[in-house]
Amino acid sequence: MTERSLNLTICVVLYRSAEVSRRFAREISASLQEHSDWEIILYDNSPTDELADLAAFGTYRHDPRNLGFSFxxxxAILSAQYANIALINPDVFGFSADFWDRLAQQALGRGDVRFIKLLNEDGSHQDCVGEVSSLSRAWRAPVDYASLTTEQPVGMGIMAFMLTTREIFARVGLLDCDYSLYAEDMDWCFRANRSGIAVLYDPTFVLTHLGGASASDRWATYQSLRRKYAAEKVFIDKHYRGLKWLGMRALNKVKPAIRARRT
Structure with a gap:
C-alpha cells in the first residue's frame, strides 16, 4: 500500500494523567502508520519524568518547570519540521487512518485555522467553539453548534484540536504566555480573526474529548472556574479599552455568581 503524505507536525502538551496519555499516544501513532511525512512532538510539563516512555511515539521533551500550556x-511549534501544524490534547480519541485521509483531502494546507466537532464521552456535543468574550455575546442567544452540519466561521475554538499552518503562526504569532492555562485559545483566535485569517468550525470531522484530565489532577472544579475567569480578565485588559473595557470587567466580576446560580 502506498503511504499518503501528510506534511504534518502534531504538537501535544502533557501533564501527568499517565494512563490517558499513554492510551492517546498508542492510538494516534497507530492511526498514522499508513501515512508518511508526519511527526509527533510531546512536550511534558509534568513534575516527574513518569511519561518518558512516550519517547517511543515521537520527539519527547520533559520540562518540570511547567511554564504553562502556551509556552x-x-x-513544539518552533521545532516543527512540517508545514501543517495540529495542536492536540492528550485526552482526545477516535483517530483512524480514514480520519487522516479525509483531513489530507479536505483540510490540510488550506491556509486557515480549523476546529472540529468534539464529543463528550457519552456522545453528547461538547461546547468547543463559539465567540470571544464580548458584551454583545453576553446578550445574544447562543448558536446551536450541535445542529450544524457544514463548515462555518467562528470567533474561537478550544485548542483540544486545532489545525493550521506554520505560515499562519508566523502571521498571527505564537500563543501568549501571559495565559498559563485557559483563554490562550480565545486570545490567539481573536488575533487570527483580526489579521483576516479564516477561523472555521468543521463539524464533518468528529473526535471524542475527555476534557479536563490534567486540570482535574490539580484543582477542584471551582478552582478551575476561578482560573478561567482570571484568564478572561487578562484577555479583557489586553484587547478592550474605554467603555468596552469597563463593561467587560464588570461582567467578568459577576460571572462567577451567575454561574453559581445556574448550577
Missing part, C-alpha cells in the same frame, strides 16, 4: 506549545 510548551510554542516550543
Amino acid at each position: 510548551a506549545n510554542n516550543q
Whole structure:
C-alpha cells in the first residue's frame, strides 16, 4: 500500500494523567502508520519524568518547570519540521487512518485555522467553539453548534484540536504566555480573526474529548472556574479599552455568581 503524505507536525502538551496519555499516544501513532511525512512532538510539563516512555511515539521533551500550556506549545511549534501544524490534547480519541485521509483531502494546507466537532464521552456535543468574550455575546442567544452540519466561521475554538499552518503562526504569532492555562485559545483566535485569517468550525470531522484530565489532577472544579475567569480578565485588559473595557470587567466580576446560580 502506498503511504499518503501528510506534511504534518502534531504538537501535544502533557501533564501527568499517565494512563490517558499513554492510551492517546498508542492510538494516534497507530492511526498514522499508513501515512508518511508526519511527526509527533510531546512536550511534558509534568513534575516527574513518569511519561518518558512516550519517547517511543515521537520527539519527547520533559520540562518540570511547567511554564504553562502556551509556552510548551510554542516550543513544539518552533521545532516543527512540517508545514501543517495540529495542536492536540492528550485526552482526545477516535483517530483512524480514514480520519487522516479525509483531513489530507479536505483540510490540510488550506491556509486557515480549523476546529472540529468534539464529543463528550457519552456522545453528547461538547461546547468547543463559539465567540470571544464580548458584551454583545453576553446578550445574544447562543448558536446551536450541535445542529450544524457544514463548515462555518467562528470567533474561537478550544485548542483540544486545532489545525493550521506554520505560515499562519508566523502571521498571527505564537500563543501568549501571559495565559498559563485557559483563554490562550480565545486570545490567539481573536488575533487570527483580526489579521483576516479564516477561523472555521468543521463539524464533518468528529473526535471524542475527555476534557479536563490534567486540570482535574490539580484543582477542584471551582478552582478551575476561578482560573478561567482570571484568564478572561487578562484577555479583557489586553484587547478592550474605554467603555468596552469597563463593561467587560464588570461582567467578568459577576460571572462567577451567575454561574453559581445556574448550577
